[in-house]
Amino acid sequence: MKAIGIIGALCVIVLGSSLAIGQTVRGNPKEGQAIYEKNCLRCHGSQLDGKGPDSQDLIVRPANLQSSMVRSKTDWELLVTISNGVLFSPMHSFRGKLTDQQMLDVLSYIRAVSPPDVVS
Numbered sequence: 686m687k688a689i690g691i692i693g694a695l696c697v698i699v700l701g702s703s704l705a706i707g708q709t710v711r712g713n714p715k716e717g718q719a720i721y722e723k724n725c726l727r728c729h730g731s732q733l734d735g736k737g738p739d740s741q742d743l744i745v746r747p748a749n750l751q752s753s754m755v756r757s758k759t760d761w762e763l764l765v766t767i768s769n770g771v772l773f774s775p776m777h778s779f780r781g782k783l784t785d786q787q788m789l790d791v792l793s794y795i796r797a798v799s800p801p802d803v804v805s
């Protein structure tokens with residue numbers, strides 16, 4: 686009887702923590718849109734096509750977030766770029782500027798407008 690209780694408690698802990706993880710990795714595209722408009726639109730554009738109002742002035746042109754090159758990247762790859770930036774380019778790091786949750790939110794907005802291109 687005691688063993689069943691312990692196993693039951695373990696199941697609750699494992700299940701509970703996986704649910705919690707499932708919730709934290711999900712971004713909110715609505716919040717993400719507001720974050721995008723404030724932090725990314727001037728370069729990446731309102732259509733996510735890399736033609737934002739500031740893009741003309743940059744030597745390295747902002748990435749077209751609608752392109753198949755971006756759509757075929759994983760969430761993780763894009764998050765690393767948003768977090769770390771791209772060396773020697775105007776795409777600076779957003780770590781410290783945006784929270785992890787805000788970066789997930791903005792990623793989920795990008796994915797909603799420009800869905801991932803899953804290679805099968």
Ligand code: HEC
Pocket residue numbers: 720721724725726727728729743745746747748754755758763766767771774775776777779791
């Ligand atoms: C000052 C202009 C500027 C701002 C602001 C900016 N970016 Fe960028 N971004 C760039 C440039 C330029 C590149 C392309 C770098 C390259 O080609 O090597 C880029 C690249 C990227 C990439 C990589 C695409 C790929 O091919 O992997 C992602 C993702 C991205 N930006 C997302 C964002 C997000 C999200 C924000 C807002 C939180 C943002 N950027 C803000 C200029 C900007």
